[in-house]
Amino acid sequence: MSAKPKGKSDQSGRPGGRKSMLLDFVNKRVGVITNDGRMLVGNMLGYDQVCNIVLDKCVERVFEPNQPMQTISSDSLNTFIIRGDDIAVIGEIDSEKDDKESWTGKTGHPIKPVVH
Amino acid sequence: MLPLSLLKSATGCPILIELKNGETYNAKLHSMDLWMNMSLTDAVRTSRDGNDFWHVPQLYIRGNTIKYIRVPELVLGIVEEERAARQQRRADRSNRSSGGSRRSAGGGRNRHGGRRDRRDHPQWQ
Known part of the structure; x- marks a missing residue:
């Protein structure tokens, strides 16, 4: 018997491997929380084995307890490559709901940085 | 991607x-490697608080930082x-190897009729 991996081949295209869980997020709008407590929102274009990710049309959402949420974006350098080391959370964002949500005037507390 | x-x-x-x-560098990317180590030219280094700036003509950054x-x-x-160009090159190459190869038996081709690949190594037969 050949020692072929048992897993069925799937959309991942990798031989026998279970598909990477990040594949579900590709070409979707995602929110990323980094180790220093920043929140970035952008379209995830790709990722690799060590969880480095590419975010297109990326904006940062800054929450402060006593002033409205700010979005920080740049016209020229808005494609991010975030190093996997620095990522705490990646989550899909429902674009429809997110667009409907009026973020202007919302306040919130900043996220504390990860302590190692 | x-x-x-x-x-x-x-x-x-x-x-x-x-x-x-927390430091940031605005620079031109000269080269990089698999570990994200990069060499940069013509860089402006900004301090953590954003108040100080230095001009650095050439620098190397270790990827893990x-x-x-x-x-x-x-x-x-x-x-x-680049992806399109690569696909085009691949298509050209496969056209060249499949079409117009009327050589006598043997003639540099293996039994699959293609170029030698790993399967033709004795170990794999």
Whole structure:
């Protein structure tokens, strides 16, 4: 018997491997929380084995307890490559709901940085 | 799209790098490797608090100190162009090897009729 991996081949295209869980997020709008407590929102274009990710049309959402949420974006350098080391959370964002949500005037507390 | 291939395509473009210690560098990407180590030219280093600036003509950054990199959106277009060019080259090569090869038996071809590959190594037969 050949020692072929048992897993069925799937959309991942990798031989026998279970598909990477990040594949579900590709070409979707995602929110990323980094180790220093920043929140970035952008379209995830790709990722690799060590969880480095590419975010297109990326904006940062800054929450402060006593002033409205700010979005920080740049016209020229808005494609991010975030190093996997620095990522705490990646989550899909429902674009429809997110667009409907009026973020202007919302306040919130900043996220504390990860302590190692 | 792999993060490192995007970065490779950004070679020669102005990029922004933020390090884990909070410093940022605005610089032109000269070259990079698999570990995200990068050599940059014509850099402006900004301190953690954003108040101090230094001009650095040439520098090398070890990949693991990087927090994130920002690249211009036009690099995405470059990636697409490079992908198209690569596909074109591959198509040309396969056309050349399949069409118009009327040689006598043997003639440099293996039993699969293609170029030698790993399967033709004695170990794999």
